[in-house]
Amino acid sequence: MPSSTASSATASLTAGVPEAVDALVPADRWDGAWTAAIMRPSGSPWFPTWAEQGFQDQSVRQVIRVGLSGSTLRIRLSNAYGDAPLHVSGASIGRAADGAAVQPGTIRTLRFAGSPSATVPARGKVVSDPLAFPVEARERLTVTLHFQGATGPASYHQVSMTTSYRATGDHHRDAAPTAFTESVAPGFGSWYYLEGVEVADARARPDAVVAFGDSITDGFGATVDGDDRWPDVLAERLLAAGRARPVLNAGIGSNKLLTDSACGGDAGMSRFARDVLEQPRAGTAIVLMGINDIQLHDDRMCGVDRDDPPVTAGRLITGHRTMIRAAHTQGVRIIGATLLPWGGSANWSVDAEAIRGEVNAWIRTGGEYDAVVDFDRALDPEGSGRMPDGLHMGDHLHPSPAGYRVMAEAIDLGVLDH
Incomplete structure (x- = not known):
């Protein structure tokens, strides 16, 4: 509305x-x-x-x-x-x-x-x-x-x-x-x-969807004051479909799954309980995490002279499994989202792309998430490894408002149901 x-x-x-x-x-x-x-x-x-x-x-x-x-x-x-x-x-x-x-x-x-x-x-x-x-x-x-x-x-x-x-x-x-x-x-x-902000009402209510991730969930590249991040568009889709449900945005720009950052927040594994499981009546989580672990090997952009431990697909998958177990312990449905194509971005490399591919293959076929949202294929149906021009903000990493809309429209609303 x-x-x-x-x-x-x-x-x-x-x-x-x-x-x-x-x-x-x-x-x-x-x-x-x-x-x-x-x-x-x-x-x-x-x-x-x-x-x-x-x-x-x-x-x-x-x-x-x-x-x-x-x-x-x-x-x-x-x-x-x-x-x-x-x-x-x-x-x-x-x-x-x-x-x-x-x-x-x-x-x-x-x-x-x-x-x-x-x-x-x-x-x-x-x-x-x-x-x-x-x-x-x-x-x-x-x-x-x-x-x-x-x-x-x-x-x-x-x-x-x-x-x-x-x-x-x-x-x-x-x-x-x-x-x-x-x-x-x-x-x-x-x-x-x-x-x-929390609301109450006398009517029976659906539980919340929590979008958990990094700058791509936070909405870097969206329209300032436009509320057109992918979680916003998802919320609008739910409202238009007569299935109004809160979509809570728990993204943090530059956030990593495995490692704390001085200016990118606590590691995703560390903050998952606070930012997802402690939300009022959280029912479903959508997790999009890992690209910063792959592409940022240190914390120097934050002015900290520190190298992160080497990142492997195995370590990232272990991190995802930790969140899956935590969500299931609390009765929260957890959906895995594939990592976006990033070919052409500043930190892309053949080795890093191989890690992304291995993580995405596990998300798609591992059967450990309750459901999968394939953002990678939605933005790159040809499998080129790159976002088409017009769907990224110019850096080949962060979607544009049009790209965020493609992401939100790729989500089958039925998979959100507990």
């Missing part, structure tokens, strides 16, 4: 609704509607961020698109990589307008244990109180956080492909965009401290 339609469908529902929900929502009624995989504060090799410096007497406005309708919501804030408690002086949510603007009359205060402020423990997280705030699937919202004191370096998600905005002073209740004069890296963007 386009955001304008979603907004008109829900704006009237908000009128007269109290800002706080008195009755407690049972824990098993919360569904994940949006998520971002949180990373340690770091410099980015591609664009500046606000993560290393953090915030002081500033308001940060972040735009997100929820994947499920509901009558009540709450947010999750993460200080996963903070060495000290994080004090949030104020927080609000509203319906997004253009840029940093919020639709008039839609801003609501978020509370934490009844207070308009919150302290997030070092290495911990907090969840806001339930708020009566009806939303529709694919609706755009803004979450605005004010930090009076110095936060120190910020736990964040580096590549959001969505513009975030900053203002000096406390403007978390402002609908007008006037004070939000700063944005960083308008061509990319990041999210800060915001880990999730």
Whole structure:
């Protein structure tokens, strides 16, 4: 549903609704509607961020698109990589307008244990109180956080492909965009401290699909502020088919399956439990991981002088098996996605391509994943080992918006069912 339609469908529902929900929502009624995989504060090799410096007497406005309708919501804030408690002086949510603007009359205060402020423990997280705030699937919202004191370096998600905005002073209740004069890296963007949005409703609900991967899942190469990554397009397909279901994007740019990276996040095997299995009512995971292990043999792009252990197809397959076992232990259906063609990209080599081919053959024929999505053949039906021009963003590695659509359309919606 386009955001304008979603907004008109829900704006009237908000009128007269109290800002706080008195009755407690049972824990098993919360569904994940949006998520971002949180990373340690770091410099980015591609664009500046606000993560290393953090915030002081500033308001940060972040735009997100929820994947499920509901009558009540709450947010999750993460200080996963903070060495000290994080004090949030104020927080609000509203319906997004253009840029940093919020639709008039839609801003609501978020509370934490009844207070308009919150302290997030070092290495911990907090969840806001339930708020009566009806939303529709694919609706755009803004979450605005004010930090009076110095936060120190910020736990964040580096590549959001969505513009975030900053203002000096406390403007978390402002609908007008006037004070939000700063944005960083308008061509990319990041999210800060915001880990999730959850919704609840009285109706029976489908469980969530979690897309787990690297920059190709994160959406590098998609349209900034366009929400046309492959998980977005998959969510739109489900909605159009009358099978609305949240598709939670747990991708991290430059992420590797086997090895931590200073600017590419914790290894996929390490973060799988947090970013997939701990999502509210996660039912199905789609895993697209391994190309960075194959093509990036060190962490020097992050300014770290370190060589990674040699990567083999066997080691990557063992990593995939670890995630499969973890998913099955939690009753989560897990789908393997083949690694994309990358011929012509900067780090391609004959030996590296052989590893990709061996991993893809195992994903297709090993029978260990519950199902397979063959992104490789969808983007390269001739088996050339290259993405056709127009389907990559120009680097022969990351899809373009058209390429992301091809990926999403290659998924048989039936394989997502638990």
